Amino acid sequence: MPRMTFTKTLLAAAMAAGVAMTAQADYPSGNIEMIVGYDAGGGTDVLARTLAPRIEEALGEDARIAVINRPGGGGEIGFTAVADANPDGYAIGVINVPSILNPMIERSPSYDLDSFQLLANVVTEPAAVVVPADSPHDSLEEWMTHVEENPGSVSVGNSGGGGAMHTALIRFLRASNLSVNHIPFSGAAPSRAALLGSHVDASVMGISEAGPLHNDGELKILGVMAAERIDLVPDVPTMGELGTEIVAGSYRGLMAPAGLPNEVRDALVDAVEQAVMSDEFQASAEERLLLIDYMDPDEYAGLIDETYSEMSAIWDEDPWAE
Amino acid sequence: MLDLLATSLVLILEWENLLAMLGGTILGICIGALPGLSATMGIAILIPLTFGLHPLVGLGMMAGIYNGAMYGGAIPSILLRIPGTPASVATILDGGPMSDQGRAPLALKIAVVSSAIGGIVSAVALIALAPPLSRVTLAFGPADYFWVAFFGLASIAVLVGNNPWKGIVAAAIGLLIGMVGIDTVSGAGRLTFGQSELTGGFHIVVVLIGLFGIPPTLRLAERAVRERKPAQDARLDLSQSERVPYRLLWPTWLRSSLIGVVVGLLPGAGGNMASFMSYNEAKRASKTPERFGYGAEEGVAAAECGNNADNAAALVPALTLGIPGSSVSAVILGGLLVHGLQPGPALFRDSGEIVYGFMLQMLITAALLIVLGGYLGSRVFVKILKLPPLLLIPIVFSLTIVGVYSVNNSMFDVFLLLAFAVVGVFLDRMQYPLAPVVLGVVLGTMAESNLRLALLIGQGEWSALVARPLSIGLATITLLAVISPMLKVVRQRLKARAAAH
Numbered sequence: 004m005p006r007m008t009f010t011k012t013l014l015a016a017a018m019a020a021g022v023a024m025t026a027q028a029d030y031p032s033g034n035i036e037m038i039v040g041y042d043a044g045g046g047t048d049v050l051a052r053t054l055a056p057r058i059e060e061a062l063g064e065d066a067r068i069a070v071i072n073r074p075g076g077g078g079e080i081g082f083t084a085v086a087d088a089n090p091d092g093y094a095i096g097v098i099n100v101p102s103i104l105n106p107m108i109e110r111s112p113s114y115d116l117d118s119f120q121l122l123a124n125v126v127t128e129p130a131a132v133v134v135p136a137d138s139p140h141d142s143l144e145e146w147m148t149h150v151e152e153n154p155g156s157v158s159v160g161n162s163g164g165g166g167a168m169h170t171a172l173i174r175f176l177r178a179s180n181l182s183v184n185h186i187p188f189s190g191a192a193p194s195r196a197a198l199l200g201s202h203v204d205a206s207v208m209g210i211s212e213a214g215p216l217h218n219d220g221e222l223k224i225l226g227v228m229a230a231e232r233i234d235l236v237p238d239v240p241t242m243g244e245l246g247t248e249i250v251a252g253s254y255r256g257l258m259a260p261a262g263l264p265n266e267v268r269d270a271l272v273d274a275v276e277q278a279v280m281s282d283e284f285q286a287s288a289e290e291r292l293l294l295i296d297y298m299d300p301d302e303y304a305g306l307i308d309e310t311y312s313e314m315s316a317i318w319d320e321d322p323w324a325e
Numbered sequence: 326m327l328d329l330l331a332t333s334l335v336l337i338l339e340w341e342n343l344l345a346m347l348g349g350t351i352l353g354i355c356i357g358a359l360p361g362l363s364a365t366m367g368i369a370i371l372i373p374l375t376f377g378l379h380p381l382v383g384l385g386m387m388a389g390i391y392n393g394a395m396y397g398g399a400i401p402s403i404l405l406r407i408p409g410t411p412a413s414v415a416t417i418l419d420g421g422p423m424s425d426q427g428r429a430p431l432a433l434k435i436a437v438v439s440s441a442i443g444g445i446v447s448a449v450a451l452i453a454l455a456p457p458l459s460r461v462t463l464a465f466g467p468a469d470y471f472w473v474a475f476f477g478l479a480s481i482a483v484l485v486g487n488n489p490w491k492g493i494v495a496a497a498i499g500l501l502i503g504m505v506g507i508d509t510v511s512g513a514g515r516l517t518f519g520q521s522e523l524t525g526g527f528h529i530v531v532v533l534i535g536l537f538g539i540p541p542t543l544r545l546a547e548r549a550v551r552e553r554k555p556a557q558d559a560r561l562d563l564s565q566s567e568r569v570p571y572r573l574l575w576p577t578w579l580r581s582s583l584i585g586v587v588v589g590l591l592p593g594a595g596g597n598m599a600s601f602m603s604y605n606e607a608k609r610a611s612k613t614p615e616r617f618g619y620g621a622e623e624g625v626a627a628a629e630c631g632n633n634a635d636n637a638a639a640l641v642p643a644l645t646l647g648i649p650g651s652s653v654s655a656v657i658l659g660g661l662l663v664h665g666l667q668p669g670p671a672l673f674r675d676s677g678e679i680v681y682g683f684m685l686q687m688l689i690t691a692a693l694l695i696v697l698g699g700y701l702g703s704r705v706f707v708k709i710l711k712l713p714p715l716l717l718i719p720i721v722f723s724l725t726i727v728g729v730y731s732v733n734n735s736m737f738d739v740f741l742l743l744a745f746a747v748v749g750v751f752l753d754r755m756q757y758p759l760a761p762v763v764l765g766v767v768l769g770t771m772a773e774s775n776l777r778l779a780l781l782i783g784q785g786e787w788s789a790l791v792a793r794p795l796s797i798g799l800a801t802i803t804l805l806a807v808i809s810p811m812l813k814v815v816r817q818r819l820k821a822r823a824a825a826h
Binding site for chain 1: 365366369370372373462463464465466467507508509510511512513514521522524525592593642646647648649652655656659662663665667669670671733734735774778781782784
């Protein structure tokens with residue numbers, strides 16, 4: 004019996020090796036799973052589902068991508084699933100910065116930055132400081148003076164404690180030496196409702212969320228944390244123009260588990276770049292007010308490292324969660 | 326606006342749109358009837374398939390699924406006491422007993438008519454008043470949401486049944502279940518035991534199927550083995566044609582529609598709360614409250630009318646401000662975005678015929694329920710009860726497990742389901758009422774997080790809870806709801822004492 008088991012194991016190993024070799028030779032030749040750590044129908048999910056067919060085209064006619072939702076823990080369940088997947092190119096996933104960094108700072112998840120092979124940053128969502136339409140403050144300077152006169156008591160809503168928008172605001176306040184009363188809502192929707200109903204003094208939200216409301220006069224954007232002005236809201240100044248150099252927000256891209264064979268990695272990186280640059284994807288992103296901001300894996304890794312060290316520094320000084 | 330309505334009516338009456346609404350409604354009823362599958366999931370899966378279609382064709386299917394599933398949930402609630410969707414738990418309270426009495430066809434008929442009426446009232450409110458109603462949504466701040474949730478929790482008193490202590494224990498279990506996960510205000514993990522799967526808390530579908538779905542299935546199995554009886558006694562006569570008691574039900578429909586619409590306008594509350602509040606108010610207003618829980622027609626009508634009246638109303642803040650009132654409306658927003666339709670005031674201005682078309686589709690699919698739901702429910706689905714239990718029970722078990730797995734594509738949730746099933750069977754055998762558990766889960770989190778947000782905004786001042794007229798009004802109503810039953814008891818005792826003297 005033991006001999007037979009041994010032979011079986013050998014055989015299985017040989018077969019597995021064979022499969023792995025062919026997998027590399029004619030990648031892709033089967034279903035690729037794209038793991039999304041958020042609910043179906045949400046912004047990240049729609050992004051993944053819009054991009055998937057374009058990546059299929061770029062990979063060649065045999066490629067099939069199935070989007071799998073593994074929501075939970077602010078994306079952590081999905082990130083973990085990608086980290087734990089086989090690095091054979093048949094599992095990729097959506098990455099969201101800084102959501103992927105938060106668990107690493109706040110507790111100890113079962114992944115770290117070395118668990119992933121980055122493929123590209125796709126969409127950037129700069130953070131914007133907004134006030135209700137009936138707010139007495141019309142400019143960032145006025146508002147900042149108001150905050151300075153009432154340290155720690157001006158209420159500013161965000162879409163989740165430790166999330167992209169909250170940490171963007173913390174970085175902005177740190178640079179300007181100000182403090183406010185952070186109000187962490189459980190999601191972008193309740194946060195927006197509270198701002199539009201003037202239940203908070205101000206709020207920090209993504210530009211694609213705030214932009215249309217600003218253009219309709221439902222709220223006022225005071226400044227956006229981007230390097231350049233945004234086409235959607237050309238009248239809104241950047242924080243840099245107003246004297247605080249800061250670029251912050253959320254970054255959504257694609258990744259795979261670390262340890263991909265080189266050919267597979269190159270094939271995926273090329274395919275994702277082609278997909279992002281495709282006319283169809285550009286057009287659908289523009290319709291949905293998404294700012295396409297392609298970064299190759301190296302540039303993306305640089306951004307993530309920088310964000311991580313800055314967030315860790317803030318956490319050590321003044322943690323935003325218990 | 327009338328021009329727009331006319332243009333969009335012409336658009337949605339094209340044959341492919343009619344087909345989409347018809348197909349969507351049938352699909353929705355089936356999705357709702359399958360425990361574990363919900364409208365949210367159905368629509369989310371549909372979205373990528375609508376890419377190439379005209380927006381109104383995709384939206385027509387979504388409207389159909391939305392309205393269909395809200396009614397479809399009532400079918401297993403009535404026939405098997407298993408909630409098809411989270412919003413149909415309240416339907417079990419009287420739908421289950423009606424089915425035991427052999428009156429399942431009538432209960433299903435009442436459910437379908439009530440769902441249609443709730444859906445129609447809600448859609449009319451959406452079409453006629455969407456922009457002004459969106460201001461109602463904005464008027465509610467964290468303090469007001471706290472009072473609404475507190476009011477809902479106070480109404481557990483109506484649901485506790487004969488043994489108040491068991492009711493309170495059940496509600497406390499619900500609060501405990503709702504507490505699990507990362508606390509959104511402080512960021513601290515609570516009762517997660519280091520499991521990353523628990524950081525987001527329990528999914529309501531997993532809790533509901535475990536607590537409500539498994540115990541009645543096991544009871545069926547027990548009956549089948551011990552007494553060799555089918556799911557339903559021979560008393561069930563499909564040819565019987567008990568009429569829907571319209572005259573008895575219209576006050577309930579009126580009240581429940583209103584409650585459903587208001588709850589729909591408040592993001593975060595959802596159909597679950599709408600149906601329970603409607604049920605409670607129907608019982609409170611009834612001259613014969615003792616019939617509730619033992620097969621009262623008004624109980625089924627209130628729950629089903631309330632949860633469908635929530636539907637279109639939840640789209641008011643979603644379409645006008647991009648603030649989804651429920652998880653379903655959040656997914657529908659995603660569907661709009663796919664077609665480049667950005668919610669907000671601009672949507673009504675720039676794509677009027679599509680918005681009004683979609684709202685009309687909500688109206689038409691609600692009305693379609695009477696035709697489709699009536700037939701499917703009382704003629705096709707009711708035959709489930711005639712299935713031999715040895716066939717029915719494995720089917721129900723497999724469906725619930727597949728449904729729960731598909732919520733998060735997670736085996737962990739399936740194990741959780743089994744754990745909740747053990748708790749559910751235990752509570753069921755010890756005769757603890759299960760409805761307070763659900764309200765504890767849903768409203769406990771809502772009350773807690775909003776209380777803390779309100780206090781945070783008010784920088785620790787408790788007066789922040791009654792700082793505005795709306796909050797004061799809601800607080801007063803809540804206190805009245807808590808105190809009035811006590812006053813009744815006191816008055817009765819005084820009367821008894823006076824009579825004794």
